Amino acid sequence: MSDTALAILARYPELGQGKTRLAQGLGAELTLELYRAFLRDLACRFMGWQYDVIWAYTPVEKDFVSCVRLLIARPAAQVRTVPQRGPDLGARLHNVFQETARAGFAYTVLISSDSPQVSREIIERARRALDDADVALGPAEDGGYYLIAMRDPHDVFSAIPMSTDVVLDMTIDKARQQGLRVQLLDTLFDIDTRSDLQRLADLLRADATLAPATAACLNEIDKRGFLS
Numbered sequence: 001m002s003d004t005a006l007a008i009l010a011r012y013p014e015l016g017q018g019k020t021r022l023a024q025g026l027g028a029e030l031t032l033e034l035y036r037a038f039l040r041d042l043a044c045r046f047m048g049w050q051y052d053v054i055w056a057y058t059p060v061e062k063d064f065v066s067c068v069r070l071l072i073a074r075p076a077a078q079v080r081t082v083p084q085r086g087p088d089l090g091a092r093l094h095n096v097f098q099e100t101a102r103a104g105f106a107y108t109v110l111i112s113s114d115s116p117q118v119s120r121e122i123i124e125r126a127r128r129a130l131d132d133a134d135v136a137l138g139p140a141e142d143g144g145y146y147l148i149a150m151r152d153p154h155d156v157f158s159a160i161p162m163s164t165d166v167v168l169d170m171t172i173d174k175a176r177q178q179g180l181r182v183q184l185l186d187t188l189f190d191i192d193t194r195s196d197l198q199r200l201a202d203l204l205r206a207d208a209t210l211a212p213a214t215a216a217c218l219n220e221i222d223k224r225g226f227l228s
Contacts, residue, residue: 004127005105006051007096008042009084010113011035012062025194026226037217038116038191040071044213045120047077051127052105056096058084090157097153109149111138114190116211117203118146125185133183135175139168141189154180194226201227 011018013036016028023031046053057064060083068079082099086092093110100108109126111118122138126149129136135156138147143165148156156175160167175182191200200211201218208215221227 001104002050002052003105004051004107004109005054005100005103006046006049006123007054007056007082007100007108007110008046008113009056009093009096009110010039010064011058012064012067013039019192021193022191022197026197026221030221030224030226034197034214034217034221035113036071037211037213038113039068040213041116041211042111042113042118043068043072046123047072047079049120051109051123053080054096054100055079055081056084056092056099056110057081058092060085089162090160093148094153094155094157097150101153107149107151108153109136109147111147112190114192115140115146115188116191116214117200118188119210122147122186122188129183129185132181134180135171135182136185137168137171137182138185139187141187142192143168144190145171146188146190147185154178156180197221198227 013032015032019031019035055064055068064081065079069075069077084092085095096110097108107127107130109123126136126147130149130151136149137145140146144167156171160170172182189196189199191197204210204215204218
């Protein structure tokens with residue numbers, strides 16, 4: 001076991017569930033195909049790497065282990081999961097850190113599954129940041145964050161209105177109020193809207209190796225006239 005857990009926050013891929021803003025333009029079926037590509041790219045990039053991958057999934061009744069194995073076409077792959085538990089997103093995030101601490105990990109880096117272009121280098125920088133900081137954050141352009149890393153499961157989540165443009169600033173303030181040292185990483189964009197999707201498509205046209213399954217899916221979406 002590594003001393004570091006890479007937790008990936010994910011939703012079991014189901015038709016009509018999740019990525020609702022994208023689905024308004026793409027339709028439910030294409031949105032589902034795209035999200036499966038996101039998960040496939042993240043699984044292939046990080047499974048078997050130097051850090052232990054833990055999928056923090058919802059809904060809790062779903063068989064997420066079989067889902068990941070099917071996506072990567074490895075029926076015997078070792079897949080570690082923990083269900084998301086809590087009344088809201090902040091509580092679920094906090095619980096993931098508590099779970100990894102109880103499992104004996106000294107460091108936890110948590111990312112969402114909405115940014116399939118997140119690289120190993122960014123994860124490594126987050127881990128190294130914890131040598132000096134208590135909290136490392138990867139800012140998202142929409143005012144949230146795509147990554148949060150901590151050594152201990154500090155509560156930097158309660159009373160923060162998640163999915164708003166003040167999440168990052170309020171999280172930094174909450175951490176500093178507790179005397180925690182914060183370090184910021186590179187800023188990235190989440191894939192929530194059609195304009196975000198266009199940016200991702202442009203990025204992957206330049207370098208499809210960043211997320212090959214997503215690049216292939218976007219090529220099909222482009223052929224259907226959903227991208228410029």
